[in-house]
Amino acid sequence: MRIQTILNRVEKFKSFVYGQARLEEHDAGPALVVQVLARKNGRPFCSGCGRPAPAYDRLDERHFEFVPLWGLVVYLAYRMRRVDCRRCGVTVEMVPWGDGKNQLTTSDRWFLATWARRLSWSEVAALFRTSWDSVFRAVGHAVAWGLAHRDLSGVTALGIDEVAWSRGHRYLTLVYDIGGGTRRLLAVAEERTEASLRSCLEGLGETACKGVRYVCSDMWKPYLNVIAEHLGQAVHVLDRFHVMQKFGKALDEIRAEEVKRLKRDGYEPVLKRSRWCFRKRPEHLTEKQTVKLSELLKYNLRTVRAYLLREDFQRLWEYKSAAWAGKFLDEWTGRVMRSRLEPMKKVARTIRSHRPLILNWFRARGAISSGAVEGLNNKVKLVTRKSYGFRSPQVAKLALLHNLGRLPEPKRTHRFC
Ligand SMILES: [Zn+2]
Numbered sequence: 001m002r003i004q005t006i007l008n009r010v011e012k013f014k015s016f017v018y019g020q021a022r023l024e025e026h027d028a029g030p031a032l033v034v035q036v037l038a039r040k041n042g043r044p045f046c047s048g049c050g051r052p053a054p055a056y057d058r059l060d061e062r063h064f065e066f067v068p069l070w071g072l073v074v075y076l077a078y079r080m081r082r083v084d085c086r087r088c089g090v091t092v093e094m095v096p097w098g099d100g101k102n103q104l105t106t107s108d109r110w111f112l113a114t115w116a117r118r119l120s121w122s123e124v125a126a127l128f129r130t131s132w133d134s135v136f137r138a139v140g141h142a143v144a145w146g147l148a149h150r151d152l153s154g155v156t157a158l159g160i161d162e163v164a165w166s167r168g169h170r171y172l173t174l175v176y177d178i179g180g181g182t183r184r185l186l187a188v189a190e191e192r193t194e195a196s197l198r199s200c201l202e203g204l205g206e207t208a209c210k211g212v213r214y215v216c217s218d219m220w221k222p223y224l225n226v227i228a229e230h231l232g233q234a235v236h237v238l239d240r241f242h243v244m245q246k247f248g249k250a251l252d253e254i255r256a257e258e259v260k261r262l263k264r265d266g267y268e269p270v271l272k273r274s275r276w277c278f279r280k281r282p283e284h285l286t287e288k289q290t291v292k293l294s295e296l297l298k299y300n301l302r303t304v305r306a307y308l309l310r311e312d313f314q315r316l317w318e319y320k321s322a323a324w325a326g327k328f329l330d331e332w333t334g335r336v337m338r339s340r341l342e343p344m345k346k347v348a349r350t351i352r353s354h355r356p357l358i359l360n361w362f363r364a365r366g367a368i369s370s371g372a373v374e375g376l377n378n379k380v381k382l383v384t385r386k387s388y389g390f391r392s393p394q395v396a397k398l399a400l401l402h403n404l405g406r407l408p409e410p411k412r413t414h415r416f417c
Contacts, residue, residue: 007034010414011066011107013096015042016078023072028129032069036078036097044081048088055093056084064097065104067111067416068128076105104134110409111416113142117403136395139402146407152208154180157364159239159373160217160227162192163380165396172396173223174380175200178216178372185376185404188397197226214364216373218242219354237364238357240317241374246350247310250343251278255303270296271303278307306344309336322362329355379404 004018019035038044046053059082063075081093097105104112112135115124121135157179165172173196175187187200201209215231216239217223227236255278259271277285277293285293297304313332319325329351336348351358383403384396401407 003032003034010416011097015039016096026073029071029073031073031075033063033075033077034066036076038081044083044093046083046085046088046091047094048085048091050094051085051087053083053085053091056082056090058082059092063103065108065130065134066097067105067108068130073129102137104138107412107416109138109141110412112138113402114417121399136398139398142409143398143401143405143407146405146409147401149408149410150405151408152186152204153211155186155204155208155211156180157214157368158186158212158216158231158234159368159376160197160215160223161242161373161377161380162218162220163377163384165384165393170393172393172400173197173200174376174400175204176373176376178368178376179214182406183369183372183376184406185380185400188400190393190397192220192222194222194226197223198230201226201230214368216242216364216368218245219350235360235364236357237360237368238354239361239368239373241371241377243351243358244310244314246347247313248279250341250347251303251306251310253343254306254341258301258303270299271301274303278303282311302341305339306341309339309341309344317361319362320365322359325362326355326359329358376404 003021007018013036015038017037017039019037021032021034024031024033043052044055045051059080061077061079063077066074066076068074076097078095080095082090083093084090097107099106102109112124112128112130115128116135116139119127121139122132124130124135125132155177157177159176159178161174161176162171163174164170171190171192173189173192174185175197177184177186187203189196189199209230210233212231212234214237215227215234216237217227219238219242224236227234252275255271255275259269262269262271274292274296277289277296280289282290282293297308309332316325316328316332319328333348333352336344339345380400383400
């Protein structure tokens with residue numbers, strides 16, 4: 001069977017035919033170069049306006065990277081025609097396998113982008129003997145296409161979150177769709193300012209924002225401001241994940257301070273290696289941590305008292321009605337304010353001042369899934385870790401949208417992977 005027959009089966013171009021195929025030895029290894037020829041009396045099209053125009057001359061042969069095969073880099077080689085267009089003047093013709101200026105064919109870009117969801121970009125580049133830059137551009141193309149063609153009509157609930165994407169507290173603002181069955185990342189912006197969130201919401205467009213009935217966020221002031229301003233019609237909920245996050249820091253502080261105090265006063269270092277015993281939910285502890293925790297709970301330690309207060313607070317989420325949840329909240333914060341555990345009192349004060357938004361959680365029940373923001377947050381961390389060493393926020397944004405955006409792809413007659 002001829003290589004041209006296979007190519008015609010997987011990727012046939014109207015008005016063009018496959019010519020000679022040759023194997024070339026390049027420095028990086030062997031490459032299969034397949035010539036492409038314009039059909040006789042096939043008229044070229046102007047790349048400026050897309051209309052047919054008379055041929056003017058031919059440029060030197062150019063290589064377009066095609067989907068690799070058998071460990072070979074594959075190129076389509078073609079001498080592009082220039083056309084003399086009545087509207088645009090002398091321009092290069094339009095070709096169906098790519099956008100002309102791009103060295104990668106469209107099929108190759110989708111091929112690389114698909115792999116870039118499964119492997120790190122450098123792995124994809126190494127595996128298919130292309131450059132990191134090509135993979136980056138392939139992903140950029142896939143994301144741009146997906147964003148332009150996605151459907152935002154059914155978005156009813158948004159989750160707003162922030163994530164540190166590199167060392168040194170550099171943040172990204174993330175907006176998720178947490179309403180229906182499909183949970184996806186909708187928008188990403190640098191930093192976590194009012195402008196970051198505003199640019200995310202503006203990117204979604206006014207129509208999509210108007211359809212939002214619930215919005216979940218943490219207590220970050222700039223977000224609260226923008227939500228009030230742009231999503232005024234939606235019920236604003238402070239979700240469980242973000243509320244419980246506040247306790248982690250308080251527990252750490254109390255524990256660290258107590259470890260120091262015990263040491264100073266010459267006590268046994270009972271709290272050593274106990275951080276995760278207190279931080280994790282009891283059901284997520286390992287067997288060893290469970291034993292350690294039950295030991296520690298026998299001591300009258302400040303850390304233990306703070307821990308028990310947090311565990312008690314978890315009961316809040318089991319309430320069915322906002323009124324009863326409110327009663328519990330007031331009783332609990334009152335207790336904490338008498339506890340002399342300063343970091344916990346700080347949490348209680350924050351909770352008190354956001355009381356209405358926390359109670360909205362009970363009004364939104366059923367419309368948003370409780371674990372959605374947390375689940376997506378974990379996935380974001382996985383992606384950032386896999387592609388550790390993002391070179392720029394632009395790269396981080398692309399990688400996140402590509403992996404978590406559930407972006408659509410064009411329908412193709414042949415799937416290369
Ligand atoms: Zn033209």
